[in-house]
Amino acid sequence: MKTNNGYFGEFGGIYLPPELKNVLLDLAKEYEKLKKQRKFQHELKELYKNYANRPSLLYLAERLSKEVGCKVYLKREDLNHTGAHKINNVVGQGLLAKHLGKKKVIAETGAGQHGVATATIAAYFGMNCDVYMGARDIEAQKPNVYRMKVLGAKVVPVSQGQGTLKDTIDVAIQGYIKEVEIAYYLLGSTVGPHPYPTMVRDFQKVIGEEIYAHLMKAEGRLPTAIIACVGGGSNATGAFYKFISKESVELVAVEPAGKGRLSGRHGLVLGTGKTGEIHGSRTLVMKNKDGMIKGSYSAASGLDYPGVSPELSMLKGNGRLTLGEATDKEAVNAFVKLSQLEGIIPALESAHAVAYLLKNRSKYKKSDVVVINLSGRGDKDVENVYEKLLRKK
Numbered sequence: 136m137k138t139n140n141g142y143f144g145e146f147g148g149i150y151l152p153p154e155l156k157n158v159l160l161d162l163a164k165e166y167e168k169l170k171k172q173r174k175f176q177h178e179l180k181e182l183y184k185n186y187a188n189r190p191s192l193l194y195l196a197e198r199l200s201k202e203v204g205c206k207v208y209l210k211r212e213d214l215n216h217t218g219a220h221k222i223n224n225v226v227g228q229g230l231l232a233k234h235l236g237k238k239k240v241i242a243e244t245g246a247g248q249h250g251v252a253t254a255t256i257a258a259y260f261g262m263n264c265d266v267y268m269g270a271r272d273i274e275a276q277k278p279n280v281y282r283m284k285v286l287g288a289k290v291v292p293v294s295q296g297q298g299t300l301k302d303t304i305d306v307a308i309q310g311y312i313k314e315v316e317i318a319y320y321l322l323g324s325t326v327g328p329h330p331y332p333t334m335v336r337d338f339q340k341v342i343g344e345e346i347y348a349h350l351m352k353a354e355g356r357l358p359t360a361i362i363a364c365v366g367g368g369s370n371a372t373g374a375f376y377k378f379i380s381k382e383s384v385e386l387v388a389v390e391p392a393g394k395g396r397l398s399g400r401h402g403l404v405l406g407t408g409k410t411g412e413i414h415g416s417r418t419l420v421m422k423n424k425d426g427m428i429k430g431s432y433s434a435a436s437g438l439d440y441p442g443v444s445p446e447l448s449m450l451k452g453n454g455r456l457t458l459g460e461a462t463d464k465e466a467v468n469a470f471v472k473l474s475q476l477e478g479i480i481p482a483l484e485s486a487h488a489v490a491y492l493l494k495n496r497s498k499y500k501k502s503d504v505v506v507i508n509l510s511g512r513g514d515k516d517v518e519n520v521y522e523k524l525l526r527k528k
C-alpha cells in the first residue's frame with residue numbers, strides 16, 4: 136500500500152492543473168528537506184514550548200469520569216495560545232514559510248480559529264497576511280474577525296456560492312495564484328493537495344505524543360480510547376497518529392450529524408461519503424445523487440466541510456477507526472454539561488467529542504481510560520449556545 140508521495144492508500148495526491156501541481160511538488164520537496172534538518176526541528180520545538188504554551192495539560196476530569204463511569208482525561212488543546220490546536224499547525228507552516236523566504240501568508244478560515252492562528256503567526260514572523268472568510272462566517276464569528284484585524288491581517292470576505300468554507304478555499308486559491316512568488320498558502324487542516332495532509336499531521340502529531348508520554352507516567356498504560364471531533368481531521372489525526380500502530384487503542388472519530396443523519400443536513404463525510412475529488416485531493420467527500428459535491432452542515436463552523444483528511448479516509452477503509460457522530464443538539468447539551476461538571480467551556484466543535492462519550496458511556500467500564508481531545512475553547516460559542524437554550528425556555 137502506498138503511504139508516501141502524498142498517498143494514503145488510494146487517497147491523497149495532487150489533483151490540480153499542472154502549474155499549481157508543480158508549485159506543490161516543489162513545496163513538498165522543500166518541506167521534506169527542511170523536516171530532516173535538526174535546526175528546523177529545534178526551532179519548531181521552541182515555538183511549541185515558548186509561544187504555543189506546550190505541552191498542553193492532560194487533565195483528569197473527575198466529575199465527568201464519575202458521570203460516565205470510566206476514567207476520563209481531557210487533552211487541553213483549549214489552553215494553547217489562541218485557544219485551539221490550530222496554533223500547532225501554524226507555527227510549523229509559519230516557520231516553513233520563513234525558511235522559504237516568503238513575505239506573505241494567505242489562508243482561508245471557517246470558524247475564524249485558523250484565521251486568528253494564521254494572523255497571529257504572521258504577526259510573530261513579521262509577514263503580511265490575507266485571510267479569506269465566508270460572509271456567513273464573518274457574521275457568525277465577529278470576535279474572531281476583530282482579533283484578526285487587530286493582529287494586522289486583512290480579512291477578505293467571500294460571498295461566492297454559499298459563502299461556506301468550501302467556497303472560501305476556491306477564492307483564496309485564486310488569490311494565491313496571483314502572488315505565488317512572494318506568498319505562502321497556509322492551509323488549516325489535513326485536507327487539500329499533497330503535501331498539506333502530511334505536513335499538517337506532522338505539526339499536529341505532538342498532541343498524541345504528549346498524550347502517550349503523560350499517560351505512560353500517570354497510568355503506566357495505553358488509553359482504551361481516544362475520542363476526537365473531525366472537521367478536516369487535523370486535531371483527530373494529531374491525537375491518533377502515535378497510536379495507529381497500537382491496535383488495542385480505539386480511535387474514535389466523531390463527525391457532526393448537524394440536524395440529524397436522516398435530515399441530509401450534516402457533515403458525516405467519513406460516515407456517508409464516497410470517493411471523490413475536492414480541493415486538489417482524492418478523498419472521501421459528501422455527494423448528492425448526481426455525484427456532485429454536496430454542501431455540508433454543522434452548527435459548529437469548524438466542522439462544516441464536505442471533505443476530510445485522506446489519511447482518515449484510509450484508516451476508515453482499513454477498519455482502524457470507530458466512527459461516531461453527534462447532532463447540533465447533542466453537542467450543545469454536551470457543551471453545557473462539560474462547562475457545569477468541570478468548569479471548562481469547550482469549543483462547540485470539541486463538544487461533539489464530549490457528546491459521543493456521554494451517549495456511549497455504556498461501552499466503557501470503570502477501569503477503562505478514555506482521552507477526549509479538547510480541541511479548543513468555547514468563548515467564541517457561548518453567546519450562540521446561551522441564546523439557543525434561552526429560546527427553548
Ligand SMILES: *Cc1c(COP(=O)(O)O)cnc(C)c1O
Nearest residue numbers: 366367368369370437484510511
Ligand atoms: C477548526 C477546528 C476543528 C476542526 O478542524 P480539524 O482539522 O478537524 O481539527 C475542531 N475544533 C476546533 C476548536 C477548531 O477550531
